[in-house]
Amino acid sequence: MPKNKTHSGAKKRFKITGSGKVLRERAGKRHLLEHKPSKLTRRLTGNAEMAPGDSKTIKKLLGK
Structure with a gap:
Protein backbone atom coordinates (compact mmCIF):
# COMPACT_ATOMS: atom_id res chain seq x y z
CA MET A 1 0.00 0.00 0.00
CA PRO A 2 1.42 3.45 -0.92
CA LYS A 3 2.36 6.03 1.68
CA ASN A 4 0.00 8.91 2.45
CA LYS A 5 1.20 12.35 1.40
CA THR A 6 1.14 15.33 3.75
CA HIS A 7 -1.08 18.17 2.53
CA SER A 8 1.49 20.81 1.55
CA GLY A 9 -0.87 23.74 2.23
CA ALA A 10 -1.65 22.51 5.74
CA LYS A 11 2.02 21.81 6.40
CA LYS A 12 2.80 25.53 5.90
CA ARG A 13 -0.06 26.82 8.05
CA PHE A 14 -0.29 24.58 11.10
CA LYS A 15 2.04 23.19 13.76
CA ILE A 16 1.39 20.35 16.18
CA THR A 17 2.72 20.70 19.73
CA GLY A 18 4.24 17.90 21.75
CA SER A 19 0.97 17.37 23.62
CA GLY A 20 -0.96 17.13 20.33
CA ARG A 42 -0.52 43.51 18.81
CA ARG A 43 -3.55 41.40 19.69
CA LEU A 44 -3.14 39.41 16.46
CA THR A 45 0.51 38.59 17.25
CA GLY A 46 1.42 35.04 18.24
CA ASN A 47 -0.19 31.67 17.74
CA ALA A 48 -3.71 30.54 18.57
CA GLU A 49 -4.95 27.05 19.34
CA MET A 50 -7.39 25.45 16.90
CA ALA A 51 -10.87 24.40 17.97
CA PRO A 52 -11.03 20.66 18.81
CA GLY A 53 -13.41 19.92 15.92
CA ASP A 54 -11.12 21.52 13.36
CA SER A 55 -7.92 20.06 14.77
CA LYS A 56 -9.14 16.54 14.00
CA THR A 57 -9.40 17.43 10.29
CA ILE A 58 -6.02 19.19 10.27
CA LYS A 59 -4.25 16.27 11.92
CA LYS A 60 -5.64 14.03 9.19
CA LEU A 61 -4.22 16.39 6.52
CA LEU A 62 -0.85 16.34 8.27
CA GLY A 63 -0.84 12.53 8.47
CA LYS A 64 -1.12 12.32 12.27
Whole structure:
Protein backbone atom coordinates (compact mmCIF):
# COMPACT_ATOMS: atom_id res chain seq x y z
CA MET A 1 0.00 0.00 0.00
CA PRO A 2 1.42 3.45 -0.92
CA LYS A 3 2.36 6.03 1.68
CA ASN A 4 0.00 8.91 2.45
CA LYS A 5 1.20 12.35 1.40
CA THR A 6 1.14 15.33 3.75
CA HIS A 7 -1.08 18.17 2.53
CA SER A 8 1.49 20.81 1.55
CA GLY A 9 -0.87 23.74 2.23
CA ALA A 10 -1.65 22.51 5.74
CA LYS A 11 2.02 21.81 6.40
CA LYS A 12 2.80 25.53 5.90
CA ARG A 13 -0.06 26.82 8.05
CA PHE A 14 -0.29 24.58 11.10
CA LYS A 15 2.04 23.19 13.76
CA ILE A 16 1.39 20.35 16.18
CA THR A 17 2.72 20.70 19.73
CA GLY A 18 4.24 17.90 21.75
CA SER A 19 0.97 17.37 23.62
CA GLY A 20 -0.96 17.13 20.33
CA LYS A 21 -2.56 20.57 20.15
CA VAL A 22 -2.78 22.28 16.75
CA LEU A 23 -1.49 25.85 16.52
CA ARG A 24 -2.32 28.40 13.83
CA GLU A 25 -1.48 32.02 13.01
CA ARG A 26 -4.21 34.64 13.48
CA ALA A 27 -5.80 36.18 10.39
CA GLY A 28 -5.53 39.85 9.48
CA LYS A 29 -1.83 40.53 10.00
CA ARG A 30 -0.45 40.15 6.47
CA HIS A 31 -1.11 43.44 4.69
CA LEU A 32 -2.89 46.83 4.97
CA LEU A 33 -1.44 47.16 8.48
CA GLU A 34 -0.93 50.90 8.21
CA HIS A 35 -4.58 51.78 8.81
CA LYS A 36 -5.18 49.13 11.48
CA PRO A 37 -4.80 50.23 15.10
CA SER A 38 -1.59 49.16 16.84
CA LYS A 39 -3.77 47.68 19.57
CA LEU A 40 -5.30 45.30 17.02
CA THR A 41 -2.02 44.27 15.39
CA ARG A 42 -0.52 43.51 18.81
CA ARG A 43 -3.55 41.40 19.69
CA LEU A 44 -3.14 39.41 16.46
CA THR A 45 0.51 38.59 17.25
CA GLY A 46 1.42 35.04 18.24
CA ASN A 47 -0.19 31.67 17.74
CA ALA A 48 -3.71 30.54 18.57
CA GLU A 49 -4.95 27.05 19.34
CA MET A 50 -7.39 25.45 16.90
CA ALA A 51 -10.87 24.40 17.97
CA PRO A 52 -11.03 20.66 18.81
CA GLY A 53 -13.41 19.92 15.92
CA ASP A 54 -11.12 21.52 13.36
CA SER A 55 -7.92 20.06 14.77
CA LYS A 56 -9.14 16.54 14.00
CA THR A 57 -9.40 17.43 10.29
CA ILE A 58 -6.02 19.19 10.27
CA LYS A 59 -4.25 16.27 11.92
CA LYS A 60 -5.64 14.03 9.19
CA LEU A 61 -4.22 16.39 6.52
CA LEU A 62 -0.85 16.34 8.27
CA GLY A 63 -0.84 12.53 8.47
CA LYS A 64 -1.12 12.32 12.27
